[in-house]
Amino acid sequence: MNDNPAFGADLQPFMGIPSFMRLPVTRELKDVDVAILGVPFDSGTSYRTGTRFGPRKIRETSLMIWGHNSTLNVTPLKKLKVVDYGDVSVIPTSIEHTMTAITRTAGEIIETGTTLITLGGDHSIALPLLRAHAKKYGPVSLIHIDAHIDTWEAEFEAVPYSHGTPFRHALQEGLIRKGEYMQIGIRGPVSGENDYVDARKLGARIVTIHEVMEKGVKEILKEIRERMKGPVYVTVDIDSVDPAYAPATGTPEVGGLTSYQLLQLVRGLHELNLIGFDLVEVSPPYDHGDITAILASNIVFEYLSLLAIKKTL
Numbered sequence: 314m315n316d317n318p319a320f321g322a323d324l325q326p327f328m329g330i331p332s333f334m335r336l337p338v339t340r341e342l343k344d345v346d347v348a349i350l351g352v353p354f355d356s357g358t359s360y361r362t363g364t365r366f367g368p369r370k371i372r373e374t375s376l377m378i379w380g381h382n383s384t385l386n387v388t389p390l391k392k393l394k395v396v397d398y399g400d401v402s403v404i405p406t407s408i409e410h411t412m413t414a415i416t417r418t419a420g421e422i423i424e425t426g427t428t429l430i431t432l433g434g435d436h437s438i439a440l441p442l443l444r445a446h447a448k449k450y451g452p453v454s455l456i457h458i459d460a461h462i463d464t465w466e467a468e469f470e471a472v473p474y475s476h477g478t479p480f481r482h483a484l485q486e487g488l489i490r491k492g493e494y495m496q497i498g499i500r501g502p503v504s505g506e507n508d509y510v511d512a513r514k515l516g517a518r519i520v521t522i523h524e525v526m527e528k529g530v531k532e533i534l535k536e537i538r539e540r541m542k543g544p545v546y547v548t549v550d551i552d553s554v555d556p557a558y559a560p561a562t563g564t565p566e567v568g569g570l571t572s573y574q575l576l577q578l579v580r581g582l583h584e585l586n587l588i589g590f591d592l593v594e595v596s597p598p599y600d601h602g603d604i605t606a607i608l609a610s611n612i613v614f615e616y617l618s619l620l621a622i623k624k625t626l
Contacts, residue, residue, distance in 0.1 A: 326376040332397040333372045339396050342425045346393040350431045351400035354411050357437030357476040361563040363596035368432040370597040375610035382618040392621035408474050412441040419445035433593030439548050440479035446589045447488040454493035454541040459550040460500055460566040464512040484515045490543045498522050498553040501566035534581035544588040551594050561600035572608050579615045583622055590616045
């Protein structure tokens with residue numbers, strides 16, 4: 314932990330400077346294991362905006378995380394050197410320029426050997442993040458936890474990119490290993506009867522919420538472990554969770570995962586070769602008592618805990 318009293322873990326949650334878990338804010342990555350990066354961008358959304366405020370609110374609610382993961386029995390910040398890298402310099406009026414900036418900034422981080430955890434922002438940011446990771450690691454195995462498939466061809470005429478298209482482009486660009494892409498928690502009405510068929514043709518293994526509920530999280534994790542053979546990137550859309558537990562998101566869908574089920578899914582990834590993570594679509598203006606952002610910061614903490622366990626093996 315940092316001994317600087319401005320960032321001290323002994324401070325009450327309502328005191329001090331709200332970096333993620335009061336980590337040092339720096340772009341010096343010498344001997345750093347993990348960097349937290351914010352991408353406050355929501356111009357890829359198709360319904361409710363507000364996710365540009367997600368990284369700041371997730372950082373704020375992370376101050377209530379005391380540090381020891383009692384379930385996994387690990388204290389991540391004692392095992393890992395972690396910093397808060399700050400935010401990508403986004404351009405709200407240009408998704409293309411912002412995507413370029415995301416890939417450049419993410420690439421600068423991971424090229425040093427530092428593992429990147431990214432706070433969104435809308436789900437369009439996953440494509441430039443995958444580009445950066447694939448440049449270093451080659452095509453990745455992808456675990457995509459979401460309510461939506463996000464493999465549509467285009468949501469807006471003549472505009473190729475939005476938060477509904479990143480994984481179509483990622484598949485077409487060869488950023489994802491063949492047969493190693495799972496979408497988990499998919500549900501809700503779609504625009505066409507062939508939307509799921511098209512996603513499967515592109516290479517997605519769709520695990521609907523019905524399948525999750527019928528089989529249980531343990532069985533889904535078993536399939537994940539069987540499929541994921543390469544370096545594993547994890548992308549979590551907070552709308553994978555039922556809006557009863559996570560109302561603050563741009564495109565809420567009823568009948569989703571519980572908070573605990575999402576915790577189970579992330580905790581169950583400990584045996585995999587984890588190389589990157591993002592959590593997206595937290596829109597604080599729609600929150601009630603910060604419950605969505607609190608869940609989001611805890612999911613990031615769970616992933617940090619997995620990285621800490623990985624380092625001790």
